[in-house]
Amino acid sequence: MKLIKTKISGPKLIKTKIFKDSRGFLKETFRKNILNDQDFPFDVMSYSKKNVLRGLHIQTKNAQAKIITVTHGKIFDVAVDLRKKSNTFGKFVGIIISDNDDFSFYIPEGFAHGFLCLSKECTINYKCSKYRDPKHEKTLSWNDQDVCVKWPINKPILSHKDKNLGLSLIEFFNLK
Template sequence: MKIIKTKFQDLVLIKTNIYKDKRGFLKETYNQKLLKYKLVFDIMSVSKKNVLRGLHIQTKKPQAKYITVTNGKILDVVVDLRKKSKTFGKYFSIEISEESDFSLFVPEGFAHGFLCLSETCTVNYKCSQYRDKNSEMTLKWNDKKLGIKWPSKNPIISDKDKKGYSIDFFK
């Protein structure tokens, strides 16, 4: 496993080795030695095609997240909400599937979301903090100021996510 940097400070891809044979494949998805974060909480999300989850952030107890797709394919999107960051308000997106040879590490201070591109998808998160529903917020997925290029114009969204805040709220 090795770390691949992005243009965003501390946002990295964790490249993994995949061992394939006629039975399928084996992939190591996580190794604590690579990250300085203690990841204490796991979440698994199952979605159907065209479901958009996010963009979520915890403000009082921020979470770093380690994202791995174990079934299907997603467009994963993160937005830098760290006020002192050179990339504040910018987004990073990447397609991740069960066959990808990487996982995505999202540091604290980023809003995170994804769109399910396959018939179904399973996304596994490892988080550095436990869920704190009192500090959960949603950044508006289609905020024009962000300019995120989602491949679906009419995704399936929860009522909570429909009430997301503009990027201006986080400035």
Template sequence: MKVIKSKISGLKIIKSKIFKDKRGFLKEVFMQKIIKKENFIFDIMSRSKKNVLRGLHIQLDKMQTKLITVTEGKIFDVAVDLRPKSKTFGKYVGLKISHNDDFSFLIPSGFAHGFVCLSKKCTIYYKTNNYRVTSAERTLAWNDKSLNIKWPIKKPILSDKDKTGIDFISLKNELKK
């Protein structure tokens, strides 16, 4: 395994080793000695059907670092920098990830995270360093014009929570408190 930095400080691609043969494959996903600073304590799986968009989610209390791995299907994954003192505050990285890829996406605390399922169905497995605190969860509007995220679909399927995401300016003001 090796770590590759992205264009935004803190976001990392974790390249995996995949061992393939005629039976299938074995993929290394996590090694504590590679991702040393994180103490992952909570694992989550999510399944979605095509065009479901989940996010952009962040916890304002007990923020979560996430290690995202796609175990089935293909997604467009997005991380938005919401660290107020960051030089890239309000910028995002979006990338396609499938179960065939040899990497996972490490998103540090202070980022909103979301994804859209691009295949018939998707299963996402992620590790986090904090438990969910529902009272501290916020949803940033997936289509906020000031973020200008280039989502690969125009009309996603959204939960009620994701339909009512707040705009970037409102969340920015809440982060300053």
């Protein structure tokens, strides 16, 4: 395993080896020695149907680092830098990940995260560095004009929260 930088500082791809034979494959998805500065006590699994967009979510207190691994299907995964003192504040990195890829996506604390299911259905596993705290979860608007994520579709399927309660980048920046 090794870490590969992305176009903005912080998020990284965790390159893995896939061992395949006629029975299937084996793929390591996490090794503590790759990210020595992080502990990941909490795992979550998410299932979505095609064109479902989840996010862009962030914990404002007890911020979470995440490792995203697609175990079934294909997604467009996005991390938006919301670290207020960062020189890449408001910038995003978006990548396509499928269950056939030889990497997972590491997203450090301070980034909003979201994804769009591109396949008929998808299952995603998250390793999280902190437990989820709904009282401190915020949503950045998936279609914020200042961030300008180039989602592969224009009309995704959204939850009520993701459709109606998303903050703009400016509103997020002005949060106390």
